[in-house]
Amino acid sequence: MKFNQLSSNQQRVAIDSAQTYEAYRDAKQRAVKYAGGFSWKTVHGREYLIKVLNRHGTTKSFGPRSAETEAIYNDFVAGKARAKEREASLSAAVQELAGMAKGALIARVPSVVTATLRRLDDFGFLGKNLIVIGTNAMYGYEAVAGVQFDTGLLATTDVDLLWDSRATLKLASLDTDVQESGLLAILRKVDRSFEPMGKEGFRAINNDGFYVDLVKQTPNPPWKKGEPEKMAEHDLTPSWLPNIKWLLSSEKFKSIVIGQDGLPAPMVGPDPRAFAVYKRWLCEQPDREPAKIQRDRLQADAVIELVREKFPNFPLDANAERMFPKSARTLSGGFNL
Numbered sequence: 001m002k003f004n005q006l007s008s009n010q011q012r013v014a015i016d017s018a019q020t021y022e023a024y025r026d027a028k029q030r031a032v033k034y035a036g037g038f039s040w041k042t043v044h045g046r047e048y049l050i051k052v053l054n055r056h057g058t059t060k061s062f063g064p065r066s067a068e069t070e071a072i073y074n075d076f077v078a079g080k081a082r083a084k085e086r087e088a089s090l091s092a093a094v095q096e097l098a099g100m101a102k103g104a105l106i107a108r109v110p111s112v113v114t115a116t117l118r119r120l121d122d123f124g125f126l127g128k129n130l131i132v133i134g135t136n137a138m139y140g141y142e143a144v145a146g147v148q149f150d151t152g153l154l155a156t157t158d159v160d161l162l163w164d165s166r167a168t169l170k171l172a173s174l175d176t177d178v179q180e181s182g183l184l185a186i187l188r189k190v191d192r193s194f195e196p197m198g199k200e201g202f203r204a205i206n207n208d209g210f211y212v213d214l215v216k217q218t219p220n221p222p223w224k225k226g227e228p229e230k231m232a233e234h235d236l237t238p239s240w241l242p243n244i245k246w247l248l249s250s251e252k253f254k255s256i257v258i259g260q261d262g263l264p265a266p267m268v269g270p271d272p273r274a275f276a277v278y279k280r281w282l283c284e285q286p287d288r289e290p291a292k293i294q295r296d297r298l299q300a301d302a303v304i305e306l307v308r309e310k311f312p313n314f315p316l317d318a319n320a321e322r323m324f325p326k327s328a329r330t331l332s333g334g335f336n337l
Contacts, residue, residue: 001305002149002150002153002298002301002302002305002306003142003145003147003148003149003150003302003305003306004147004148005146005147006106006146006147006148009104010104010105010106011146013097013100013101013104013106014101014104014106014143014146014258016097016100017094017097017098017100017101017106017256017258017264018143018256018264020090020093020094020097021094021256021264021265022256023090024087024090024091024093024094025121025266027083027086027087027090028087028122030083030086030087031080031083031084031086031087033083034076034079034080034083034084036051036052036053036054037051037052037076037080038050038051038052038062038072038073038076038077039052040065040073046064046065047064047065048061048062048063048064048065049061049062049063049064049065049069049072049073050062094263094264095263097262098261098262098263098264099262100262101258101262101264102260102261102262106148106258107258107259107260107261107262108139108148108154108257108258108259108260109136109139109257109258109259109260109265110159110210110259110260111259111260111261111263112190112191112206112208112210113136113159113259113265114257114258114259114261114263114264114265115190115191115259115263115265116159116186116187116190116212117132117257117265117266117267118263118265118266119186119189119190120186121265121266123174123178123186124170125183125186126266126268127252127254127266127268128164128167129163129164129167129169129231130161130162130163130164130183131161131162131164131247131248131252131268131269131270132159132160132161132162132267132268132269133160133161133162133215133244133247133269133270133275134156134158134159134160135153135154135156135299136156136159136160136267136269137253137267137269137270137275138153138154138275138299138302138303139154139255139257139267140253140254140255140257140267140268140269141253141255141269141272141275141303141306142306143255143256143257143258143267144253144255144310144311145306145310145311146310147306147310149302149306150302153295153298153299153302157209157210157211158210158211158212158213159212159213160212160213160215161183161212161213161214161215162215162216162244162247162248163214163215163216163231163238164216164248165216165217165227165228166248169228169231171231171232177189178232179232180232180233180234181232181233181234181235182230182231182232182234182235182236183204183212183214183231183232183235183236184196184204184232184234184235184236185232185235187204187206187212191206191207193206193207193208194206194212196236197211200237200239201236201237202214202215202236202237202238202239203236204236213239214231214235214236214237214238214239215238215239215240215241215244216238216239216240216241216244217240217241217242217243217244217245217248218240218241218242218244219240243278243281244278246274246277246278246281246323246324247270247274247275247278248270249323250270250271250273250274250323251270251271252268252269252270252271253268253269253270253271253272254266254267254268255267255269271314271323272303272304272306272307272311272314273304273307273314273316273320273323274323274324275300275303276299276300276301276303276304276307277300277324279296279297279299279300279303280296280297280300282296283296283297283300304316
């Protein structure tokens with residue numbers, strides 16, 4: 001057995017933490033609708049209802065003062081107050097549960113990872129433009145299953161983010177830093193010490209030695225026209241990986257994971273079956289480092305065992321195997337891992 005079932009108390013705290021955090025996320029999104037503010041502006045002796053749309057001072061007029069515009073103003077003020085109160089209340093509840101999560105020993109994901117995931121979620125990148133692959137994706141699988149993998153399978157000082165360059169990337173509505181530097185700017189909002197590493201420029205590393213790799217599917221052909229090179233002009237340049245499309249095309253696996261600081265974060269990774277097949281395929285690659293091969297195999301085995309025992313909604317049958325090309329099924333042994 002490569003994982004252990006959470007106790008009833010651990011499960012209770014995990015469920016409460018996830019549900020409270022989901023409510024908090026919803027409250028934050030509702031509060032965003034009340035960004036800016038309304039005010040009355042006098043023009044040529046008449047009052048007009050003006051809304052500030054952004055931090056650059058762009059405004060929109062809703063017309064002269066009347067019963068209708070006063071109702072709009074009053075509804076906005078009352079709604080904003082309610083939204084702020086609810087967000088603050090749920091934020092306090094999340095913080096309280098964070099202490100309980102640490103006490104229950106379910107706070108496992110490196111805090112820099114969960115902080116990054118929350119930021120990516122705030123900017124709308126998580127799950128649409130970027131998903132978590134590699135070792136950290138396993139935290140999402142164990143969270144949904146209510147188990148904990150053996151610690152040795154999860155120990156890592158990095159996180160791999162897979163960029164789906166097919167997805168529309170809307171930067172114009174985001175702040176200037178993110179428009180210009182994309183993922184790198186978001187990482188620096190988490191930790192200012194993140195800097196690009198090496199000439200290739202696909203990796204950012206912070207002062208603690210934790211690094212983030214940005215990868216994407218190798219274009220076919222490599223000179224494919226219209227293939228975006230970066231998420232933003234001054235961003236990391238993703239490393240090209242072959243057959244990562246197996247993860248891109250799989251069903252997205254969503255979960256709420258808990259950081260070592262006790263604070264939850266949304267996680268989006270690939271279908272666990274795709275994770276396992278890709279890991280086993282990696283084991284067969286001649287340029288794969290020997291030290292990584294054994295770990296890849298153990299992770300693949302552990303995830304498939306988890307799917308068999310905990311995820312009846314992810315069948316391991318012929319239809320599932322058709323998600324992958326025959327060459328991958330042959331090399332990896334399919335789901336007979």
